[in-house]
Amino acid sequence: LRNVEGVSEAALDAASLDARQGTDVQRAHLEPATFERVVVRHVVDGDTIAVERADGERVSVRLIGIDTPESVAPQEERNCEEGVLASEHMKSLVNAGDTLWLQFDTSGEDRYGRLLAYVWSEVPASAADADNPAVIARDMLNAIQVIDGYGQPKTYRPDTYHDGLFAQWGAEAAADNRGVTRKWA
Numbered sequence: 750l751r752n753v754e755g756v757s758e759a760a761l762d763a764a765s766l767d768a769r770q771g772t773d774v775q776r777a778h779l780e781p782a783t784f785e786r787v788v789v790r791h792v793v794d795g796d797t798i799a800v801e802r803a804d805g806e807r808v809s810v811r812l813i814g815i816d817t818p819e820s821v822a823p824q825e826e827r828n829c830e831e832g833v834l835a836s837e838h839m840k841s842l843v844n845a846g847d848t849l850w851l852q853f854d855t856s857g858e859d860r861y862g863r864l865l866a867y868v869w870s871e872v873p874a875s876a877a878d879a880d881n882p883a884v885i886a887r888d889m890l891n892a893i894q895v896i897d898g899y900g901q902p903k904t905y906r907p908d909t910y911h912d913g914l915f916a917q918w919g920a921e922a923a924a925d926n927r928g929v930t931r932k933w934a
Contacts, residue, residue: 756882757921763913764882778853779876779925784869785851789843794820795835795899797863798843800851813854813908814915817901818929831929835899838928842890843870849890852879854908854928865908867891869887882914895919898928 768776777783787800790807795817813828817839820832843849851866858864868890871880885892891911894900895918902915923930 755888760882760914760917760921763917764880764885764911767911767913768880770913771910772855774855776876778910779879781850781872781875781879783853784872785853786865786872787849787851789845789847789849791845792836792840794895795832795839797864798839798868800849803883809861810868811852811859811861811863811903812868812894812900813865814867814902814911815891815894816903817894817900829933834929835894838897838899839890839894840891842893852889854910856908859905865905868913885911885914886918891915892918896922896927898922898926898930901930 755765783922785802787810790799790801792798793809794811796815799807800810801807812928818829818832820825820829820836822828846865847870850869850872851864853866856865869888870890871888873884873888876886891900892915895902895915902912902919904912922928
């Protein structure tokens with residue numbers, strides 16, 4: 750579904766603007782040495798995964814910068830077919846036992862105690878790679894969900910480093926009617 754090498758000029762421009770607007774804390778988190786290695790326990794839904802940290806602690810990770818339709822909400826009326834599809838798409842990207850890498854932005858966790866992170870299938874080789882839209886499109890689950898149309902870009906302040914890039918990719922996914930973007934279009 751993704752044309753990784755063919756990152757649009759608009760997406761490149763958005764990423765450049767994001768980088769210029771980023772804080773020192775956000776830029777420091779581009780360094781791969783700051784990424785946390787975790788192992789997938791299971792996919793909760795399209796924007797949340799359960800992982801195990803190196804010390805054995807089991808936690809939930811909320812993918813920042815995106816939102817997906819609900820599939821496992823306690824209020825059954827909030828769940829929808831698009832949420833199930835977004836969850837299935839995430840399950841096609843990761844499996845129990847996979848190693849992932851967490852990149853933090855500004856906040857460590859949300860009000861529900863979930864870690865907030867950009868989730869990578871491969872650790873970038875450098876800070877420059879961690880900020881390269883082609884590498885992000887290939888290896889960051891948050892971005893892949895948006896690019897493929899299974900996640901909607903959403904701002905959660907103060908964790909905003911990739912907001913412009915995700916917004917651009919969300920607009921491109923909607924224009925191409927990818928995934929479940931019709932739910933939001």
